[in-house]
Every structure is written in structure tokens, then in C-alpha cells.
Amino acid sequence: MLKQFKELFNRHAALISELRARHEGRPYHNWNHILAILYLASKHPHLINDIEAFFWMAVFHDLIYRSDRQDNEEKSAAAAQESLIALISEARLTLVCLGISATAKHQVPEGLSPAETQDIAFFLDCDLAILGTDSETFSTYDAAIREEYAWVPEPQWRSGRAGVMKNFLGRDPLYFTAEMRKEFEASARYNMKALIKELSA
Structure with a gap:
């Protein structure tokens, strides 16, 4: 640090x-x-x-x-x-x-x-760097967010969470700085697309 x-x-x-x-x-x-x-x-x-x-x-x-x-x-x-x-x-x-x-x-x-x-x-x-971490770390993050929204019924959660991911995917680029784009952009897009697919299943 x-x-x-x-x-x-x-x-x-x-x-x-x-x-x-x-x-x-x-x-x-x-x-x-x-x-x-x-x-x-x-x-x-x-x-x-x-x-x-x-x-x-x-x-x-x-x-x-x-x-x-x-x-x-x-x-x-x-x-x-x-x-x-x-x-x-x-x-x-x-x-x-x-x-x-x-x-x-x-x-x-x-x-x-x-x-x-x-x-x-x-x-x-x-x-937002967490979105571009490895798949396991991203899954742990997503599970933690679900826990924070435990009061939301599953159907609404799936729809709302997918909407958030789609909104971020619609930003091109997702990250403002070149250094962060290089480090996290590709992984973030992969993770979010995979999560949207999972939420839509």
C-alpha cells in the first residue's frame, strides 16, 4: 500500500x-x-x-x-x-x-x-475492478451481493441483477483508464456475460 x-x-x-x-x-x-x-x-x-x-x-x-x-x-x-x-x-x-x-x-x-x-x-x-477478477473471485463477489439483497425474491433478483450487468456491458469501454481497461475489461465482459446467461437460465 x-x-x-x-x-x-x-x-x-x-x-x-x-x-x-x-x-x-x-x-x-x-x-x-x-x-x-x-x-x-x-x-x-x-x-x-x-x-x-x-x-x-x-x-x-x-x-x-x-x-x-x-x-x-x-x-x-x-x-x-x-x-x-x-x-x-x-x-x-x-x-x-x-x-x-x-x-x-x-x-x-x-x-x-x-x-x-x-x-x-x-x-x-x-x-468496479471486482467485475474483472478471475471467475472464482467474481462468483464469490456475486454471492455476497445476493446475500446483501436477501430480501429480494429470486425472480426479481434475477431480472434486476441481469439488468445491472447489461447496463455495464452497454458501456464501451467499461473502465475509464487505459491501465484498468488492459487489466480488467476483457475479464469483466466475460464474467458479466456468463452471469447474465446464468441468471436467465
Whole structure:
């Protein structure tokens, strides 16, 4: 993991401990998901312009997570705003909140500087990297998501989940950055097509 990420963990240990505790009990959207994003990002430091903004996007983006609600990203961004307002600059906080909110539709907001655009684009790519992992890891991920949506009846789950996968498949490319496309795009498309076939059986 990047030295700067480790330093931020240490510098804000009390806050991080609180955030980590609020991720407990989730099959997928837990603290391991946050760490996976940061470890993956650490492999491509040249794609990050604002290390601290990226860090806070990652640790706050799923803070509020209820699968039966549609405002998780909005509430997570609001929580970041409240928690970080005294810790980072207004400009950096704005970028953090924009990045968190962008996970709702996984689209980069318009009107940003090239550096800000790249930071959010790479963050969104890291968030969706799980789609392009090996088949076993992808299956484990999908089972965890199903567990988070255990309240949804099977027919509706199959239809809804297939719709999500088809929406992602309709994006060309799926990943914004060339590095992530090279590493994950082909596998992600294979995994999603296989899952759609399985859900339609």
C-alpha cells in the first residue's frame, strides 16, 4: 500500500476505527472492499493526482449502505462532508464528495479539471475492478451481493441483477483508464456475460 495511504491511516486512526466499525456485518460492502480499492490504487500511483482526496473517497464511499435504499451515495457524501470539514481544504472536500456521489451511476461529473477528472475516473475504475477478477473471485463477489439483497425474491433478483450487468456491458469501454481497461475489461465482459446467461437460465 502507498506510504501516503498508510500515513493517513495512522494520522486519523480514531476516525478510521469508527469508519471501519460501521462497515462490519456486510457480506461485500465491508472494510475489505475499501482496502482492496486502496491496494489496487497503490499499484498505479501515477494515476492519482490528489492522494488524500482519493483516500477519503475510498474510505467514505460505502459508509452508508442499505440495499433497500437509493440514497446511500448521497448520505455517504454528506457524512464525509460532516466528518472532514475541519480536516481538509474546501476544494479537496468538494472533490471527495463528488467522487463519492459519482459511485451512484459510475459516471464522472462534468466541469472538472483534468486532474480531478482523472482522480474520480480512476477511483470509479477501482471500485468496479471486482467485475474483472478471475471467475472464482467474481462468483464469490456475486454471492455476497445476493446475500446483501436477501430480501429480494429470486425472480426479481434475477431480472434486476441481469439488468445491472447489461447496463455495464452497454458501456464501451467499461473502465475509464487505459491501465484498468488492459487489466480488467476483457475479464469483466466475460464474467458479466456468463452471469447474465446464468441468471436467465
